[in-house]
Amino acid sequence: MSIFEYNGSALIAMVGKNCFAIASDRRLGVQLQTIATDFQKIYKVHDKLFLGLSGLATDAQTLYQRLVFRHKLYQLREERDMKPETFANLVSSILYEKRFGPYFCQPVIAGLGDEDKPFICTMDSIGAKELAKDFVVAGTASESLYGACESMFKPDMEPEELFETISQALLSSVDRDCLSGWGGHVYVVTSTEIRERILKGRMD
Amino acid sequence: MECVFGLVGDGFAIVAADTSAVHSILVHKSNEDKIMVLDSHKLVAASGEPGDRVQFTEYIQKNVALYQFRNGIPLTTPAAANFTRGELATALRKNPYSVNILLAGYDKEIGPSLYFIDYIATLHKVDKGAFGYGSYFSLSIMDRHYHSGMSLEEAIGLVDKCIMEIRSRLVVAPPNFVIKIVDKDGAREYAWRESLKDVSVTSA
Numbered sequence: 067m068s069i070f071e072y073n074g075s076a077l078i079a080m081v082g083k084n085c086f087a088i089a090s091d092r093r094l095g096v097q098l099q100t101i102a103t104d105f106q107k108i109y110k111v112h113d114k115l116f117l118g119l120s121g122l123a124t125d126a127q128t129l130y131q132r133l134v135f136r137h138k139l140y141q142l143r144e145e146r147d148m149k150p151e152t153f154a155n156l157v158s159s160i161l162y163e164k165r166f167g168p169y170f171c172q173p174v175i176a177g178l179g180d181e182d183k184p185f186i187c188t189m190d191s192i193g194a195k196e197l198a199k200d201f202v203v204a205g206t207a208s209e210s211l212y213g214a215c216e217s218m219f220k221p222d223m224e225p226e227e228l229f230e231t232i233s234q235a236l237l238s239s240v241d242r243d244c245l246s247g248w249g250g251h252v253y254v255v256t257s258t259e260i261r262e263r264i265l266k267g268r269m270d
Numbered sequence: 271m272e273c274v275f276g277l278v279g280d281g282f283a284i285v286a287a288d289t290s291a292v293h294s295i296l297v298h299k300s301n302e303d304k305i306m307v308l309d310s311h312k313l314v315a316a317s318g319e320p321g322d323r324v325q326f327t328e329y330i331q332k333n334v335a336l337y338q339f340r341n342g343i344p345l346t347t348p349a350a351a352n353f354t355r356g357e358l359a360t361a362l363r364k365n366p367y368s369v370n371i372l373l374a375g376y377d378k379e380i381g382p383s384l385y386f387i388d389y390i391a392t393l394h395k396v397d398k399g400a401f402g403y404g405s406y407f408s409l410s411i412m413d414r415h416y417h418s419g420m421s422l423e424e425a426i427g428l429v430d431k432c433i434m435e436i437r438s439r440l441v442v443a444p445p446n447f448v449i450k451i452v453d454k455d456g457a458r459e460y461a462w463r464e465s466l467k468d469v470s471v472t473s474a
Contacts, residue, residue: 073392094394099405101386102394123392128359167363 069170070191072097074245075107075120076207078215078236079176079186081200082228085256086184088116088176089236091207091267093248094123103248103269111137112147113260115177116253117157120205121191122170129169132160150177150185154195161193168192172204182257207243214239229254229263237267271442272317273404274304275432276372276384277412278397279420282453283374283382284460285315286429288404288444300466305450307457309334311376312350313450317401318369318389326367330354347375351385351393359391366390370401376452407439408432422451426460433463 076091094105108118109130117133119126136156140148148156154175161169168191176186188202189195196202201219203211214235223231233252240247250265271292276285291299305315306327314330316323334353338344345353351373361367371387386392386399398412411432420428429449437443445466450459 094392096388099409101399102396105394122390124359124362124388124390127355127391127393 067097070121070172071206071245073121073123074243075205076211076236076240076243076246077107077118077120077172077174077204078211078232079116079118079174079188079202080215080219080223080228080232080235081184081186081198081221082223082225084178084182084184085225085228085254086176086178086186087225087228087232087252087254088118088174089232089250089252090118090120091205091236091240091246091248091250092264093246095245098244100248106251108251108253109134110253110260111153111177114182114255114257115148115150115153115175116255117153118174118176118204120172120174125169125171129160129171129173133157136160150175150179150187153177154185154187154189158189158193158195161189161191165192174202174204176255178255178257206245207239207247210239210242211235225254225256225261229261233263233265237265241268271404271440271444272402273400273408273436273440273444273447274315274317274370274372274402275400275404275408275412275429276315276374276398277416277420277425277428278374278382278384279422279425281382282422282425282451283313283376283384284425284429284449284451285313285372285374285384286433286447286449287315287317288402289446289448289462290444291320292444300444300446303448305448306331307450308350308373308375309338309344310456311344311452312347313374313452313457315372315374315450316369318367322367323369326358326369327371330357333357346377347373347380347383347385348395350375351387351395355387355391355393358387358389362391372399372401374452374457376454376457378454382453403440403442404432404436407435411435430463437465
């Protein structure tokens with residue numbers, strides 16, 4: 067079994083009209099044993115930038131701590147928040163620093179850039195960026211997430227419809243994956259507000 | 271084989287561990303205390319490679335004490351847990367310690383808490399947690415009978431249920447267990463559950 071599948075995870079980010087949504091499952095497992103069902107996989111970097119980390123949980127925690135540190139240094143030096151594109155480049159270079167002994171994580175970055183233009187992107191564990199206009203997925207449930215997103219996604223959705231779509235895509239996908247699930251965590255972000263919701267899912 | 275588990279109750283946290291020192295098929299000792307009293311209000315229950323376990327838990331204990339001497343204030347339980355994770359995570363990519371840790375503590379502001387830290391340095395705050403072969407039984411028993419805000423009597427009853435289940439269903443069940451508790455009055459040994467006393471060998 068791959069080290070990426072040790073803890074189990076499911077992550078999605080979707081773009082809507084002047085908004086975006088990012089969602090994850092809540093399971094923390096060790097192979098087939100479930101340790102907790104309230105594990106955080108999505109982190110807020112600032113009000114308009116979110117980071118999801120799938121893969122090995124320990125590396126996700128280490129990586130998050132390093133990224134927060136770098137972002138705080140940036141804020142102090144520049145007196146402003148990072149743009150999503152800049153942050154994606156930072157994540158990419160931090161991952162590539164460990165080219166021959168990588169962090170076993172696949173990050174998902176979602177944010178609002180200049181004039182609140184949504185930006186989403188994912189990466190492999192050594193920092194190769196993959197930009198998308200519609201949605202990105204990551205984690206052990208990624209195959210089923212691709213299918214669900216492919217059939218449910220529509221361009222230019224309003225925040226409420228986007229929430230419904232991303233939640234349905236997440237919940238239907240994790241039911242086909244043994245290593246993720248046990249509820250969901252959804253953020254819908256517009257230029258004025260962050261709406262955070264906890265989803266109840268199948269608890270088996 | 272190794273069984274370490276713990277839970278959080280109303281105003282206290284309890285951890286229990288088996289007390290067998292095993293090497294391949296031999297039991298060397300059945301009164302080995304695997305729960306360290308980290309400082310006045312913290313307990314560290316550890317399982318894993320015996321050498322690493324003793325070395326690492328003592329290292330954490332001494333560094334937490336050093337922090338207290340230098341700064342005049344003790345580390346809170348979450349701070350100690352994050353410090354432990356940090357040390358384990360740095361070691362992970364050099365020469366890893368194979369120790370799994372349940373860290374229980376009591377803080378005046380926070381109340382009782384329990385942290386799950388595995389040997390690859392995944393940190394998570396839990397209400398109930400377990401490691402080792404015993405976890406297959408104790409986690410199920412705790413899932414069934416645990417509820418938030420358990421009284422001391424209820425919690426001890428649950429710990430005894432877990433021990434009984436391990437003794438009756440696990441082939442390689444250890445004979446003896448130690449139970450420790452931490453609450454507002456500090457960390458201390460609560461009881462032993464012994465089915466086998468160490469007999470002293472009569473001198474030749």
